[in-house]
Structure formats: structure tokens, C-alpha cells
Amino acid sequence: MQGCPEVRALLPGAAGGELDPEQERLVRSHALVCDECARELEDFSQLRGFLRHLPDPAPPPGLAEKVLDFVWKEEARRQVRRGAYVVAASSLGAAFLGAVLGWAARASLARSEKAAG
Amino acid sequence: MDLPLELVERCRAGDRRAFEELVRETHGAVYGLALRILGDREEAEDVTQEVYLRVWRGIKGFRGDSSFGTWLYRVAANVALNALKARRRLGGIAAQLPEESWEEEGKVLAKLEAERLESLISRLPPSQRAVLVLRDIYDLGGEEVARMLGISPGAVKVRLFRARQRLRELAGGEGGGG
Numbered sequence: 001m002q003g004c005p006e007v008r009a010l011l012p013g014a015a016g017g018e019l020d021p022e023q024e025r026l027v028r029s030h031a032l033v034c035d036e037c038a039r040e041l042e043d044f045s046q047l048r049g050f051l052r053h054l055p056d057p058a059p060p061p062g063l064a065e066k067v068l069d070f071v072w073k074e075e076a077r078r079q080v081r082r083g084a085y086v087v088a089a090s091s092l093g094a095a096f097l098g099a100v101l102g103w104a105a106r107a108s109l110a111r112s113e114k115a116a117g
Numbered sequence: 118m119d120l121p122l123e124l125v126e127r128c129r130a131g132d133r134r135a136f137e138e139l140v141r142e143t144h145g146a147v148y149g150l151a152l153r154i155l156g157d158r159e160e161a162e163d164v165t166q167e168v169y170l171r172v173w174r175g176i177k178g179f180r181g182d183s184s185f186g187t188w189l190y191r192v193a194a195n196v197a198l199n200a201l202k203a204r205r206r207l208g209g210i211a212a213q214l215p216e217e218s219w220e221e222e223g224k225v226l227a228k229l230e231a232e233r234l235e236s237l238i239s240r241l242p243p244s245q246r247a248v249l250v251l252r253d254i255y256d257l258g259g260e261e262v263a264r265m266l267g268i269s270p271g272a273v274k275v276r277l278f279r280a281r282q283r284l285r286e287l288a289g290g291e292g293g294g295g
Contacts, residue, residue: 013277016252018277050234052256054234056149059165063148064141064144066166067165070169071173
């Protein structure tokens with residue numbers, strides 16, 4: 001049948017409504033006169049219908065509990081890490097503050113000695 | 118996937134009981150999506166765990182622009198696709214797809230069983246399989262799938278058409294020339 005190769009390349013898209021209007025017209029008019037392409041178009045439409053209504057595969061038993069165990073353990077780890085960051089940050093902050101105060105005290109003492117001398 | 122809005126709101130408020138209920142209600146769908154993209158049960162389980170960790174940590178950011186089910190599928194698809202990319206980086210195990218045997222029966226689409234269809238989907242090349250699963254089974258938009266995969270919408274279309282063509286051939290529905 002004339003035009004088959006061109007049309008057959010478009011059939012998977014015709015089943016999903018993904019063609020532009022011109023391509024859509026070409027496919028539909030060709031399918032009216034070509035049984036093979038009409039059958040193939042019907043196959044793609046059926047296939048798409050099956051895919052849309054495919055039931056979910058059964059999950060392995062106990063997966064929900066495994067998932068929850070994983071999530072809560074990861075959350076607990078995160079809390080511990082956050083706690084460690086807070087302690088580390090506090091220690092660093094205290095050390096920095098101490099250094100600044102020490103520097104200020106030394107500078108003040110130096111100024112006093114200079115003024116007295 | 119229909120979930121009571123109230124359950125999602127309770128999860129957003131940090132209610133662990135609500136989250137546990139949500140996981141029990143939805144984990145089969147998330148596992149199914151991961152399994153269909155990855156074709157490996159153990160990896161699909163790992164992905165399912167990772168998905169819910171992200172959901173718990175990110176559910177406050179769910180604004181309700183789409184349904185919760187669509188949002189959950191997006192998270193699941195992203196995690197599964199990342200796992201697929203990581204697998205490729207680790208040595209292309211993706212090419213070693215299961216070669217399940219089945220008897221060709223000619224034109225079988227009309228009586229194709231769900232289990233057989235799943236088996237045929239698992240035999241598609243991973244790049245085609247991901248597009249087919251996300252577009253045709255989970256109904257995600259072409260542009261969205263393109264963003265997830267880092268390819269153009271045109272490339273999504275090409276892969277999708279090839280995947281449908283290949284799936285039809287695998288199903289034994291190839292009708293010869295016209």
C-alpha cells in the first residue's frame with residue numbers, strides 16, 4: 001500500500017494523541033484504506049489502554065515496615081548529627097569569644113601602661 | 118492514587134502516625150514505579166526507602182499545586198532515575214536486562230496478561246523503558262519527563278514511539294508490512 005512506511009512511523013504517536021493535526025489526518029485517512037496499518041493502529045491503542053490500567057506489582061511483604069524503620073533511623077541519625085554540630089559550633093563560638101576578649105584586654109592593658117608611662 | 122487531604126495535612130504538620138499510614142497506603146505504587154524503571158526488586162526496595170525519606174523531609178514543601186499522588190510519583194521517578202544513572206556509572210549493568218523466555222503467540226495483545234506485559238516492559242532498553250513507564254503508565258507530562266531525564270521533549274517523543282513499537286513487537290503483534 002502506498003504511503004505505508006511514512007504512516008507506520010507515525011502509528012505509535014497516533015495512539016497517544018501526540019501527532020500534529022496534519023500527521024493525524026494522514027494516519028486516519030490512510031488507515032481507512034489500509035487494513036495492515038489500521039490493525040497496527042488498533043494494536044497501539046489497545047497497548048496504551050493496557051498500560052494505563054496496569055495494576056501495581058505486589059510489593060514484597062514487610063516493605064512498609066522496612067521503609068518506616070529506615071526513615072525513622074535516618075531521622076534519628078540526623079538529630080544526633082545536628083546535636084553534634086550545635087556542640088561544635090558552640091565550642092567554636094566560645095573559643096572565638098575568648099580570643100576576642102583576651103585581645104581586647106591585652107590592648108586595654110597596653111593602652112593603660114602607655115598612658116601611665 | 119486517592120488519599121484524604123487531611124492525612125497529607127497531618128503529615129505536613131509532622132505527625133508520624135499519619136506518615137506511617139501514608140506509607141502503608143502508598144508504598145505499593147512507589148515500589149511498582151521503581152521496579153518498572155529499574156527492573157530489579159532489591160534496587161526498587163532501596164529506592165522506595167529513599168523516596169519516603171525525601172517525602173518525610175520535603176512534605177512541608179508540597180503546596181498542593183498538583184495532587185499528592187502526582188507529587189509522590191515525581192519524587193519516586195526522580196529517585197529511580199538517579200539510581201538508574203548511578204547504575205550506569207558503575208559499569209552498565211543496565212544493559213544486562215533479564216531475558217525471560219516466553220512463547221510467541223502471534224497477535225496476543227487482546228489477551229495480554231498484566232504479568233506478561235510487565236515482563237515485556239522489563240525487556241525494553243532502560244532509556245525507552247523509563248519514558249514509556251512515566252508517560253504511558255503514570256501519565257506524567259512530556260516536558261516534565263524531559264526535564265527529569267535531561268533530554269529534549271522531542272527526544273522523549275522519539276524514545277516513547279520506539280518503546281511502544283518495540284513493546285508491540287515483543288508482544289508478537291507485528292503484523293508485517295502494509
